[in-house]
Amino acid sequence: DAGVIQSPRHEVTEMGQEVTLRCKPISGHDYLFWYRQTMMRGLELLIYFNNNVPIDDSGMPEDRFSAKMPNASFSTLKIQPSEPRDSAVYFCASSVGTGPYNEQFFGPGTRLTVL
Amino acid sequence: AQSVTQPDIHITVSEGASLELRCNYSYGATPYLFWYVQSPGQGLQLLLKYFSGDTLVQGIKGFEAEFKRSQSSFNLRKPSVHWSDAAEYFCAVGEPYNTDKLIFGTGTRLQVFP
Numbered sequence: 001d002a003g004v005i006q007s008p009r010h011e012v013t014e015m016g017q018e019v020t021l022r023c024k025p026i027s028g029h030d031y032l033f034w035y036r037q038t039m040m041r042g043l044e045l046l047i048y049f050n051n052n053v054p055i056d057d058s059g060m061p062e063d064r065f066s067a068k069m070p071n072a073s074f075s076t077l078k079i080q081p082s083e084p085r086d087s088a089v090y091f092c093a094s095s096v097g098t099g100p101y102n103e104q105f106f107g108p109g110t111r112l113t114v115l
Numbered sequence: 116a117q118s119v120t121q122p123d124i125h126i127t128v129s130e131g132a133s134l135e136l137r138c139n140y141s142y143g144a145t146p147y148l149f150w151y152v153q154s155p156g157q158g159l160q161l162l163l164k165y166f167s168g169d170t171l172v173q174g175i176k177g178f179e180a181e182f183k184r185s186q187s188s189f190n191l192r193k194p195s196v197h198w199s200d201a202a203e204y205f206c207a208v209g210e211p212y213n214t215d216k217l218i219f220g221t222g223t224r225l226q227v228f229p
Contacts, residue, residue, distance in 0.1 A: 004158070031215075042219055042220065042221040042222060043159075043205065043219040043222075044219075045216055045217070048215065048216075055215065056215065056216070091158055091159070093158070093159075098215045101166075103161050103164075104159075104161075104217070105158075106158030106159040106160070107158050108156065108157055108158050109157075109158055
């Protein structure tokens with residue numbers, strides 16, 4: 001298996017633009033997680049899905065952020081409009097089931113820079 | 116709310132030296148504990164995890180960690196560091212009754228000198 005795939009790997013955009021980050025989880029995994037990593041706040045869970053259904057989006061910073069999972073093999077995280085403070089590395093992770101017995105496998109991340 | 120503290124932001128060691136990375140958690144019961152490693156430009160990879168039982172757990176790449184309830188700690192160790200161990204290391208905790216989520220520490224960056 002290719003592992004969790006994220007695209008793009010790097011994104012540079014201007015303030016106010018819409019940004020869409022994409023994730024393909026490992027086949028057969030039923031949980032998908034979106035994280036954000038910054039120097040100031042470390043690694044934060046934004047939202048996670050189970051069987052394509054959002055379970056907890058309490059980590060989504062504000063209404064500018066939205067996430068979807070239209071099918072088991074694809075998820076998007078959208079920021080509209082983007083702001084410089086959204087600059088971070090965004091990780092997607094997936095797992096079979098959840099809990100301590102189920103390892104989360106992380107993608108390589110998308111480094112977002114908002115100018 | 117539970118939290119994870121990694122007191123050391125940056126550690127530098129010589130190749131071949133021993134290593135200990137500190138992790139402290141704040142939680143009333145025994146949580147589930149994890150160590151992840153992030154190599155430059157990569158995602159996180161699980162090194163090891165603790166649920167219960169033997170308090171000394173072995174992981175991949177020669178790492179081990181010891182759970183000490185009295186100190187609320189879960190320190191990561193390696194007897195002899197290799198240059199390829201240079202990376203960022205994250206401690207994480209999961210609640211036994213809400214295991215969907217992991218709470219990550221802020222990470223410790225390890226630098227290895229030849």
